[in-house]
Amino acid sequence: MGFLPVPLLRLRLSIALLQATALELAILAGHLLLYPSGIWPERSGRPAPSDDGTPTPGTPTLPPASRQAHPPVVLLHGFIDNRSVFVLLRRTLARSGRHHIESLNYSPLTCDIRTAAGLLGRHIDEICARTGHTEVDVVGHSLGGLIARYYVQRLGGDRRVRTLVTLGTPHSGTTVAPLASAHPIVRQMRPGSDVLEELRLPAPGCRTRFVGFWSDLDQLMVPLETACIDHPDLLTQNVRVSGIGHLALPVHPAVAASIRQVLEPSESGADSSGAVSVA
Numbered sequence: 001m002g003f004l005p006v007p008l009l010r011l012r013l014s015i016a017l018l019q020a021t022a023l024e025l026a027i028l029a030g031h032l033l034l035y036p037s038g039i040w041p042e043r044s045g046r047p048a049p050s051d052d053g054t055p056t057p058g059t060p061t062l063p064p065a066s067r068q069a070h071p072p073v074v075l076l077h078g079f080i081d082n083r084s085v086f087v088l089l090r091r092t093l094a095r096s097g098r099h100h101i102e103s104l105n106y107s108p109l110t111c112d113i114r115t116a117a118g119l120l121g122r123h124i125d126e127i128c129a130r131t132g133h134t135e136v137d138v139v140g141h142s143l144g145g146l147i148a149r150y151y152v153q154r155l156g157g158d159r160r161v162r163t164l165v166t167l168g169t170p171h172s173g174t175t176v177a178p179l180a181s182a183h184p185i186v187r188q189m190r191p192g193s194d195v196l197e198e199l200r201l202p203a204p205g206c207r208t209r210f211v212g213f214w215s216d217l218d219q220l221m222v223p224l225e226t227a228c229i230d231h232p233d234l235l236t237q238n239v240r241v242s243g244i245g246h247l248a249l250p251v252h253p254a255v256a257a258s259i260r261q262v263l264e265p266s267e268s269g270a271d272s273s274g275a276v277s278v279a
Contacts, residue, residue, distance in 0.1 A: 020217040024245040031085060031247070038084025041105050071133045071162060072100040073263070074124060078142030078168075079185065080108045085141060085250050092256040093263075100131055106147070111184040113143075113195050117151040124151075124160050135162040137263050141250045142220070143189065145169030149210070149229075153199055158208040165211045165259055167249040168218050172196065172226040176219070191226075203233040210234050211262045213249060213276070215241040237262070240275045 073093055075086045083103030090101050104123050106116045124136055138161050140148040145166030151157035152164055173191030181187045188195040214227030221227045228238040239262075244252055258276045 020245045024247045027247045034084040038082035070098050072127050072136045073098055074136050074138045075103040076140040076144030076148055078144050088251045089256050096260045113147055113150050113188050116147045117155055120151050121155055137163045139165045141167045152208045153203045158206045161208045163209045167213045168227050168246045170226045171229050174222050174226050176222045206234055210236045212238045213241055215244055218246045220246040242277045
C-alpha cells in the first residue's frame with residue numbers, strides 16, 4: 001500500500017479529530033448526568049453490578065479469597081472527577097467474573113499526589129484485609145494512574161498491586177492548559193515536577209506489571225507519548241488506542257474489553273500489535 005498524499009492524510013486526520021471531539025462532548029454530557037451518583041463514597045464490600053448495571057439485591061458478603069478466581073479490582077478516577085466515570089467498565093469486568101470491584105473517591109481539593117497515594121495505599125490494605133487477598137489490580141484514569149504509580153513505586157505498593165493499568169496518564173508530564181497550573185496537583189503533572197522526577201528514580205525489583213493505554217487523539221496529553229510508561233526497571237506494556245479522546249478511554253467498549261484481557265493472567269492482554277482501534 002502506497003503512502004497517502006499529504007492533503008488527503010491531513011483531511012483524514014481532521015475528520016478523525018472532529019469525530020473524536022464530538023464523541024468527547026457526548027461523553028461529557030452523559031457524565032455530567034451521572035456525576036451526582038458518584039459523589040458519595042461507595043460502601044465497603046459493595047457487590048459488583050449485575051448485567052443491567054445495578055447491584056444485586058440481597059447479595060451476601062463476598063466469599064473467601066480461596067473461592068474467588070480473581071483478585072479485587074480498584075478503580076481510581078482522574079482530576080475533578082469521581083467513581084461514576086467507571087460505570088461501564090465495572091459492568092464489563094463484572095461480566096467477566098470480577099466479583100469484587102471498588103472505586104476510591106479522592107477530593108478535588110487534594111493538593112498532593114503523595115497524599116492521595118497514601119490514601120490509596122490504606123484503602124488497598126483495607127480491601128486485602130477484608131477479602132483475604134494479598135494483591136489487587138488497579139485501573140487509573142488520567143491523574144488516577146499517576147497516583148497509583150506513585151503508590152507502587154515510591155510507597156512500597158508493588159507488594160499489593162499485581163497489575164496497574166493506566167488510561168491517558170501523563171507519566172512524563174503534560175503541557176496542556178497552563179492556566180490550570182494554579183492548582184498544586186496540576187503543577188505536579190507538568191514536565192519536570194518533583195513528583196515526576198521521583199518516578200524517574202531507579203525502582204529495582206518492582207514486582208507490579210504496568211500497562212499504559214494512550215490515545216492518538218488525546219488532546220489533554222501533550223505530547224501524546226507522555227501517556228506511555230517508559231522506565232528501565234519496570235515491567236511495562238504500552239497500548240495505543242486509535243480514534244478516541246481522553247474522556248472516552250474509561251468508557252469505550254473496545255478499551256474496556258482490552259482492559260479485561262490484560263487483567264486475565266492466562267491472556268497476554270491486548271492484541272499482538274499492542275493496539276486498540278475503535279474505528
